[in-house]
Amino acid sequence: MQRRSFLKKAGMGAVAGTAALGAPVMAQANPKVSWKMTSTYTPSLPPLYSSAQTFCKMVEEASGGNFSIRLYPGGEIVPGFGVMDAVSNNTVECGQTASYYFYGKDPTFCFDTAVPFGLNARQMNAWMDQGDGLKLMRELFATRNIVNFPMGNTGTQMGGWYRKEIKTPEDLKGLKMRTAGFAGEVLSRLGVVPQQIPPGDIYPSLEKGTLDAVEFVGPVDDEKLGLQKVAKYYYYPGWWEGSAQLSLYVNDGAYNQLPKQYQAIIAMATRYAGQQLLTDYDAHNASALRRLVASGAVLRAFPLDVMNASFDAANIVYKEFCDKYPQFKKVFDNYMAFRDEVSPWFRLAEGSYDNYLNVALARAKK
The missing domain is CATH 3.40.190.10 (Periplasmic binding protein-like II)
Known part of the structure; x- marks a missing residue:
């Protein structure tokens, strides 16, 4: 009985030791990376801006603190509508925005956010994920030195x-x-x-x-x-x-220099933050509408x-x-x-x- 107890404790110690050794090894494999991120939005619009905060938090936590992204509200580094140019020329490594703001550069960018009588939020997710949406948008954004990631949706908007x-x-x-x-x-x-x-x-x-x-x-x-x-x-x-899809823009040069693990973290963090954005609107629009009518x-x-x-x-x-x-x-x-x-x-x-x-x-x- 004592022998079995000893072996059980020894086994647990071995597992704990393995976990303890794993963290430094991962830290050595993944270098310290610090990025800047700009947004079109500011803290005065919590669902939109907080989704960008959630993204940055997830990236840092998932990388064990090795990959950090400092978020700047619209207007601090560049104007709110300057996100595309700032990421394209690597003034910042990444940015959060809605692509239809850049209609004047190329109206095709609007398909990354919304077009009249287009897809609802679930349909948009399906087109990007299961259809050709992400492939077509990646081809378009490559002309601007940008790797784009869907990062949430507002759902159907008011008129x-x-x-x-x-x-x-x-x-x-x-x-x-x-x-x-x-x-x-x-x-x-x-x-x-x-x-x-x-x-x-x-x-x-x-x-x-x-x-x-x-x-x-x-x-x-x-x-x-x-x-x-x-x-x-x-x-x-x-x-x-x-629907209106938000996007994360990443400078392609900065992205290609990242370890594969960090690239995977970006992909996962954008999905998590994006889901939170849509659920935030779905959960709170009804009560906000009641207050507006009142x-x-x-x-x-x-x-x-x-x-x-x-x-x-x-x-x-x-x-x-x-x-x-x-x-x-x-x-x-x-x-x-x-x-x-x-x-x-x-x-x-x-x-x-x-x-x-x-x-x-x-x-x-x-």
Whole structure:
């Protein structure tokens, strides 16, 4: 009995000793690496910025402290919309942003975030992971010396805040509206004057009347920005963002110098941080919306005429861009074929379930 007890303790000691020896060996194999990371966002937008903080924390912990990344909010090292250039020229090794901000460089970048009447969050994840999405985006970003990683999604966004009601497509004409990416091009065909403004400048621009309308993300972020204080009507859905994917950009030279273990850590940490971003919005948008309505926000659905006019305008712009930009057409054809393939399933299963559940819950409360 004593012999068995001794052997058991000895065995446990051997395992513990092996673990103790493993840590220094791993530390020797993986060098100390310190990176800088910039973000388009700031701590005033917790879900977006905190996902970048989570990513940096995961990288450091998974590497045993050997791989550290210092995060800088938008505006500290480079402006919020300077992330792509900063990573491309290796001013910083990596950055967090949404690719549709760089529509002016190449409209094809918008497919990495959102395009009008595109994929929802789960469909986007499937296209990137199981379809050709990541492959096509990697080809595109390689031209900018960037290795891109999907890092979360906001889910379907709201249609924004308006000083006046939108009853017909005519009400959009002359509207000065903050929006981003491809949405601005489509809305301009409906008479909107699109403005791309960083998050920190949105509230004062709307308050001063420089803008007539603003779309950003949804209830969680809109409440933080206080948009309900300066615009009354809150419209849905954000047809230009059936989902909106965030991305991590990594300078390809810096990435290729990393040990394989660190490259794997980046891949895993982006998935973890990205999942946290989506669940944050899914868990908290409902309560934020209730507070917004309680504080005076007036919810409105875009009228069907407005939705139809927007859909038709989007298809016109898509055709023009496909005719003009071969790379855009290549990605568009693949993206939309994937959308058209999976949408019927979502309508059959997810859509019918969600619709019935909402009706049933309303009936049960009567």
